[in-house]
Amino acid sequence: xxxxxxxxxxxxxxxxxxxxxxxxxxxxxxxxxxxxxxxxxxxxxxxxxxxxxxxxxxxxxxxxxxxxxxxxxxxxxxxxxxxxxxxxxxxxxxxxxxxxxxxxxxxxxxxxxxxxxxxxxxxxxxxxxxxxxxxxxxxxxxxxxxxxxxxxxxxxxxxxxxxxxxxxxxxxxxxxxxxxxxxxxxxxxxxxxxxxxxxxxxxxxxxxxxxxxxxxxxxxxxxxxxxxxxxxxxxxxxxxxxxxxxxxxxxxxxxxxxxxxxxxxxxxxxxxxxxxxxxxxxxxxxxxxxxxxx
Amino acid sequence: xxxxxxxxxxxxxxxxxxxxxxxxxxxxxxxxxxxxxxxxxxxxxxxxxxxxxxxxxxxxxxxxxxxxxxxxxxxxxxxxxxxxxxxxxxxxxxxxxxxxxxxxxxxxxxxxxxxxxxxxxxxxxxxxxxxxxxxxxxxxxxxxxxxxxxxxxxxxxxxxxxxxxxxxxxxxxxxxxxxxxxxxxxxxxxxxxxxxxxxxxxxxxxxxxxxxxxxxxxxxxxxxxxxxxxxxxxxxxxxxxxxxxxxxxxxxxxxxxxxxxxxxxxxxxxxxxxxxxxxxxxxxxxxxxxxxxxxxxxxxxxxxxxxxxxxxxxxxxxxxxxxxxxxxxxxxxxxxxxxxxxxxxxxxxxxxxxxxxxxxxxxxxxxxxxxxxxxxxxxxxxxxxxxxxxxxxxxxxxxxxxxxxxxxxxxxxxxxxxxxxxxxxxxxxxxxxxxxxxxxxxxxxxxxxxxxxxxxxxxxxxxxxxxxxxxxxxxxxxxxxxxxxxxxxxxxxxxxxxxxxx
Numbered sequence: 001x002x003x004x005x006x007x008x009x010x011x012x013x014x015x016x017x018x019x020x021x022x023x024x025x026x027x028x029x030x031x032x033x034x035x036x037x038x039x040x041x042x043x044x045x046x047x048x049x050x051x052x053x054x055x056x057x058x059x060x061x062x063x064x065x066x067x068x069x070x071x072x073x074x075x076x077x078x079x080x081x082x083x084x085x086x087x088x089x090x091x092x093x094x095x096x097x098x099x100x101x102x103x104x105x106x107x108x109x110x111x112x113x114x115x116x117x118x119x120x121x122x123x124x125x126x127x128x129x130x131x132x133x134x135x136x137x138x139x140x141x142x143x144x145x146x147x148x149x150x151x152x153x154x155x156x157x158x159x160x161x162x163x164x165x166x167x168x169x170x171x172x173x174x175x176x177x178x179x180x181x182x183x184x185x186x187x188x189x190x191x192x193x194x195x196x197x198x199x200x201x202x203x204x205x206x207x208x209x210x211x212x213x214x215x216x217x218x219x220x221x222x223x224x225x226x227x228x229x230x231x232x233x234x235x236x237x238x239x240x241x242x243x244x245x246x247x248x249x250x251x252x253x254x255x256x257x258x259x260x261x262x263x264x265x266x267x268x269x270x271x272x273x274x275x276x277x278x279x280x281x282x283x284x285x286x287x288x289x290x291x292x293x294x
Numbered sequence: 295x296x297x298x299x300x301x302x303x304x305x306x307x308x309x310x311x312x313x314x315x316x317x318x319x320x321x322x323x324x325x326x327x328x329x330x331x332x333x334x335x336x337x338x339x340x341x342x343x344x345x346x347x348x349x350x351x352x353x354x355x356x357x358x359x360x361x362x363x364x365x366x367x368x369x370x371x372x373x374x375x376x377x378x379x380x381x382x383x384x385x386x387x388x389x390x391x392x393x394x395x396x397x398x399x400x401x402x403x404x405x406x407x408x409x410x411x412x413x414x415x416x417x418x419x420x421x422x423x424x425x426x427x428x429x430x431x432x433x434x435x436x437x438x439x440x441x442x443x444x445x446x447x448x449x450x451x452x453x454x455x456x457x458x459x460x461x462x463x464x465x466x467x468x469x470x471x472x473x474x475x476x477x478x479x480x481x482x483x484x485x486x487x488x489x490x491x492x493x494x495x496x497x498x499x500x501x502x503x504x505x506x507x508x509x510x511x512x513x514x515x516x517x518x519x520x521x522x523x524x525x526x527x528x529x530x531x532x533x534x535x536x537x538x539x540x541x542x543x544x545x546x547x548x549x550x551x552x553x554x555x556x557x558x559x560x561x562x563x564x565x566x567x568x569x570x571x572x573x574x575x576x577x578x579x580x581x582x583x584x585x586x587x588x589x590x591x592x593x594x595x596x597x598x599x600x601x602x603x604x605x606x607x608x609x610x611x612x613x614x615x616x617x618x619x620x621x622x623x624x625x626x627x628x629x630x631x632x633x634x635x636x637x638x639x640x641x642x643x644x645x646x647x648x649x650x651x652x653x654x655x656x657x658x659x660x661x662x663x664x665x666x667x668x669x670x671x672x673x674x675x676x677x678x679x680x681x682x683x684x685x686x687x688x689x690x691x692x693x694x695x696x697x698x699x700x701x702x703x704x705x706x707x708x709x710x711x712x713x714x715x716x717x718x719x720x721x722x723x724x725x726x727x728x729x730x731x732x733x734x735x736x737x738x739x740x741x742x743x744x745x746x747x748x749x750x751x752x753x754x755x756x757x758x759x760x761x762x763x764x765x766x767x768x769x770x771x772x773x774x775x776x777x778x779x780x781x782x783x784x785x786x787x788x789x790x791x792x793x794x795x796x
Contacts, residue, residue, distance in 0.1 A: 255684040256493035267496040268768070272783035279743070279750050285787075287642065287649040288512065288682020 010127060012111055012138055013038045021045060029156040029182050033135035037111045040131035044102050049079035050218055051154045051179070053172040054088025054164035059197055062165030065189045066091035067098070069162055072215035074101020076224040081106060081158050083150060084123065084132075086116055088164045088172070097125055104157065107134035108150040109142035151175040152182075160185035160218055163209070166200030173200050176209065185221070187212050225249070225292060236280065240265065244273045245282060245292075253291045298386040301398045301427065302378040303418040304370050307581065307621075307628030308542055310414075310421025314364040315375065317382035322358035328379070330363030333371045342373075343380040345405045350455060355387045369625060371580055373402035374412045377431070380454060381461075391461045396428040399457075401436070407454040409433035413548035416541050416555070419443035429469075431457050437470045439545055439555035442538060444472065483524045485700040490686050494521060497681040497788060499703055502528055503710040504722035504767030507614060507636040507676060509599065512683030513650040518639040521683075522595050525637065527700035529560045529593070530708045536591045539631060543583050543590055561592030563634075567601040575609040576630055581621040586613050587630035599638035600668040607673055610636065614676040617724065633724070636677070640669075650685055675756045678723060678764050679788040710770045722767045730759065734766045736777045743779050747786050761785045 015021045015036040023045040026032050038045075052069050054062060070080045070092040080096035082089040084105035096103035105126045107115070111134045114120045126132055135153060136146060151174045155161045161179035163186070166172045176186050186209040191198025205211050212218065219226075237245055240263075247262045248254055254262065259270045274290055277283040284293045297318040304313045326340045347354045361379055363370050378399040384390045393399070400418060402410040411433050419430055419440040429447045432440050437450030447469040451457050459465035488495065494510065498521060501508040510518045532540070540557045544550050550557070565574065565585045576584035586594060586609075596602055613619050617633040642648040643662040647655040657665070714721055718733050725733060736744065748758060762777070765785035769777045 255682075257490060257684060260492050267493040268784050269780075271493070271496075271787035272780045275747070275783040275786040279746055281750075288684050289649075 010039050013042060015042065015045070023157055025049075025159070026153065026156045029152065031152070032156065033153060036133050036135060037138065038131060038133045039111045040104075040127045041102070041129075042131065044079050044104055044131045045133075045157075047079045047102065048077075048222070048224075049081045049104065049158045050222075051081040051158035051161040051175065052088070052092035052164060053082055053151075053154060053161065053175045054092075055166050055170045055172065055197060055200070056085050056087040056089075057167070057197065058087035058091065058165055059191075059195065061191065062088055062189075062197065063091045066164045067095035069164060069189070069212075069215045069218075070095025070103070071099040071101075073219055074099040074103070076219040076226045077101070078219060078222075078224060079104055079130075081154055083108070083147075083154060084115075084119055084126065086118065090119060090122060092164070093122060093126060093130075097129060103130040105130070105132045106150055106154045106157070107132060107136070107142075108146040110134060110136050110138040110140040112138040113141060115142050147171055148174050152178045155179035155182055155184060158184060159222055160187060162187040162189065162212065162218060163201050163204055164189045165191060165197050166204075167197055168199050168203075170200050173204070176204055185210065185218075187218055237277075237282075240269065240273055241277055244270065244277060248283060248290055248292055253289045255289055259290065298382055298392065300378050300382045300385065300393060301395075301422075302375055302400055303398055303422050304368065305372070305414045305418055305546065306368070306626060308417050308546060308583075308630055310418040311365075311368065312422070312425050313370060313375070313378075315378045315382050316362040316364060317379075317386040318360045318362075319355050319383075319386050320358045320360070324356045324358065326359045326361075328361045328363065330361075330366040331369045332363060332375075333369060335373055336363070336370050336375055339373060339376045339379055339403075342376050342403050342405060343383060346376075346380055346403050346407045346454065347383060349405065350407055350458075352384060352389050353387070355383070359383060359386075372412065373410070374400040374418075376403035377401035377409065377454065377457070381457070384458070390458050391463065393461055394429065396426065397431060398422045398427040398429065399431045401431070401433040401451075403454060409435075409451055409454060411435035411552065414546040415439045416442055416538070416545040416550070419446055419448070420538070420542065422446065431460075435552045438553060439541070439550055441470045441472050442541060442556055482527070483700075484527055485521075485524050485703055486697045488517060488521055488524065488697055491517060491521065491683065494518075494681055494683045495698075495703075497679055498522075498525065499528070499707065500764065500767055500771065500788070501635070501637070501679050503707050503771055504678075504714070504764065505635045505711075506678035506723045506764060506767065507638075508679040508681060509638040509640065509674075509677045510681050510683050511640050511642055513648070513685050514641060514646040516683040516685050518683050519597055522597070522637050522639055523564075524700060525593055525595075526559065526562045528704040528707050529562075530704070530711045532558065532560055532591060540591045543587050543630060547583050547588060549588070559592075561589045562595065563589040563592070564595040564597060567596070567598045567603075569602070569606060571603065571605040571609050574606045575613075575619050576621050576628070579623070581623065581628045581630075583630045583632075584619070586610070586619055586632040586634060589634040590631045592634060593637055594634040595637045595639070597639050599640040600665055604668070604670075607669060611672055611676065614673075635723070638677070642666075649682075674790055675754065677790070678760045680790045681788065706771065710767065713770050713773075714767075722763050722770070725763055725766070730762065734762045734777060736762065736765075736782065737779070740777060740779050740782050743782055747782075751786070751789065753789065757789055761789060764788060 017034050066088040074096040080103040082092045093103045111132050114123045155175050155178040163172050163176050179186050188201040188204040188209040189212045243263045284291045300315045302313045303310050385392050415436040416439045420443045423443045423446040431449045434450040434452050437448050441448045449467045450470045460467045563585050574584045613632040618631045621628045643657040765777045765781040768781040
């Protein structure tokens with residue numbers, strides 16, 4: 001229906017529960033949708049994802065936080081999932097797209113309907129660069145029942161759910177609740193206590209959600225290294241250097257002896273390579289252990 | 295004329311000096327006076343000499359006997375002047391035949407005339423030889439040691455009467471045979487006993503190859519002490535010169551054995567951490583060498599490094615830098631060589647578990663920091679290799695795979711040391727200033743690497759030259775004439791990392 005840079009907007013694809021394209025994380029929740037209607041890059045369903053959700057009525061602070069959350073996590077190669085509602089959701093998508101990252105919008109209506117209408121441009125962007133999904137057939141309009149149902153998919157697709165800003169009765173609190181039920185991490189961005197818009201998120205923290213000090217918190221908790229860093233690091237490495245770097249990357253931390261055993265290189269070579277990698281800012285050593293650099 | 299001269303020797307620190315025993319017997323009230331700054335032990339020799347002369351059946355002159363020990367302004371100590379004084383009195387009183395001018399006498403007398411051994415015989419013999427003496431008359435028990443001074447005929451006697459007979463021509467003493475150095479290899483503890491620890495073994499081999507100071511740190515049970523105790527098994531043999539140097543120090547300290555005085559193996563000293571500064575650096579009214587000097591040409595192992603008293607650790611500074619200890623007393627200063635290779639071992643914290651995967655450590659950040667701070671920066675600056683020894687895994691402990699033997703490692707160490715000695719006449723760790731410039735050239739690429747390492751790891755100037763020296767040793771180990779970037783890269787890994795000392 002629309003042309004964008006000469007590329008056709010993808011059509012709707014249906015992914016059923018027993019398809020290999022169906023995301024395994026979502027399959028593990030108690031009531032997974034039987035079908036997913038998808039528009040965009042289906043491979044995103046297999047990638048590690050984090051949900052960033054929040055109120056429609058967002059403060060400037062909330063928008064900033066959502067945008068940066070989306071942008072920072074996307075830089076780690078994490079897919080940002082949200083509901084493309086006004087406010088926080090939209091800014092989270094925008095942040096991810098700005099970082100050149102991937103994002104999934106989960107709709108409470110058919111994937112051919114743009115809701116809210118003001119996000120038509122964003123929806124097109126997401127379909128072209130990311131993915132739009134829904135459990136509802138095309139043509140279905142959103143209602144007061146569809147949004148809470150949609151929220152279980154948002155949290156169900158994600159390793160963690162971040163609530164950026166939420167009033168007392170915000171739908172994002174339902175998403176957080178679902179995430180907790182599904183055994184996923186719940187994070188909340190703290191807000192000033194003189195605002196109603198902060199109460200929901202702050203209360204989540206009071207109830208035990210992890211407080212976010214910096215957007216990197218989520219990524220480092222989940223054990224991610226920024227994608228561009230990994231790529232940049234790997235690109236500049238020689239064969240043996242890569243061997244060492246990979247051994248460390250997959251094991252977290254190793255002693256020189258363990259590195260020798262894993263790479264089958266003598267200690268003199270390992271020591272030299274570690275120095276070189278340290279100077280390239282890729283590894284760090286402390287107490288006789290070798291880590292990836294932060 | 296009733297004055298007679300007989301030669302003896304004195305010892306100040308490690309340096310001997312000539313002593314001339316002048317004796318004059320004159321008419322006057324009977325007296326026996328020793329002048330020339332004798333200390334108490336020399337004064338007492340009057341009584342021993344009087345008793346010996348009478349017990350031998352000679353006449354003790356009932357006249358005024360004056361013994362002058364020249365040079366008169368240098369303090370004389372010890373009992374070694376018993377023999378020369380007794381002989382001088384007998385010669386001056388015309389009872390026995392004078393000795394040849396190039397003969398030197400030293401020895402303590404028992405009351406019946408037996409000769410007792412004296413400490414410091416080797417340095418005294420060396421000094422006598424160097425000042426032109428041809429013969430040394432010494433107690434039998436010190437003779438083996440004295441004979442290490444090549445070119446000096448050592449006449450060993452059990453009793454003063456043998457020497458008197460020799461002088462009178464009534465019976466000749468044969469010069470003692472030269473003590474032959476037997477090269478022996480350290481037996482016992484072997485590196486093949488060590489399980490795992492490939493990285494630490496490598497670091498130890500580098501340290502020994504270049505005689506670099508090293509500090510091993512790690513949690514309890516990693517086998518730090520176990521590895522260090524096996525270092526003697528990979529030390530290269532000593533040269534004759536080194537043996538003499540080390541033996542001289544042990545001789546002054548009175549530690550040499552009678553029958554087999556030559557120190558043939560590189561010393562490995564591991565004093566307990568309660569040692570005093572005097573015990574470590576040397577001390578006493580007339581300073582005796584301490585552990586630092588006793589480990590000259592060998593290894594000084596300080597286990598539980600931070601537990602040593604602060605003044606002991608600080609006293610390591612000068613010897614680590616210059617290779618000798620200077621102890622100054624009111625009358626003079628004494629210089630003892632102490633070119634040791636320092637090996638320190640330490641736990642990373644007081645409880646010993648900091649950094650162990652089990653997370654057993656109960657120390658606070660502050661207490662860990664304080665523990666590290668016990669070793670001052672200047673001392674750490676003088677250490678070339680810092681090595682972390684990780685705990686051994688159970689799988690490694692029980693593995694049957696045979697580790698490399700000490701013999702193999704030693705062969706490589708010997709080769710690397712020989713290379714250094716033939717190139718520059720000293721070990722890589724002792725390369726200073728100009729020598730370092732001459733022998734430690736690095737390529738342009740290496741320079742670039744060092745420049746970025748200098749900035750990245752904020753190295754000190756001293757750390758920089760330490761790295762270069764260690765890299766020189768690593769290059770020597772691989773037989774490379776030039777220091778390549780890979781040698782530098784490995785050497786940088788042994789630097790003091792920021793976390794060892796916060």
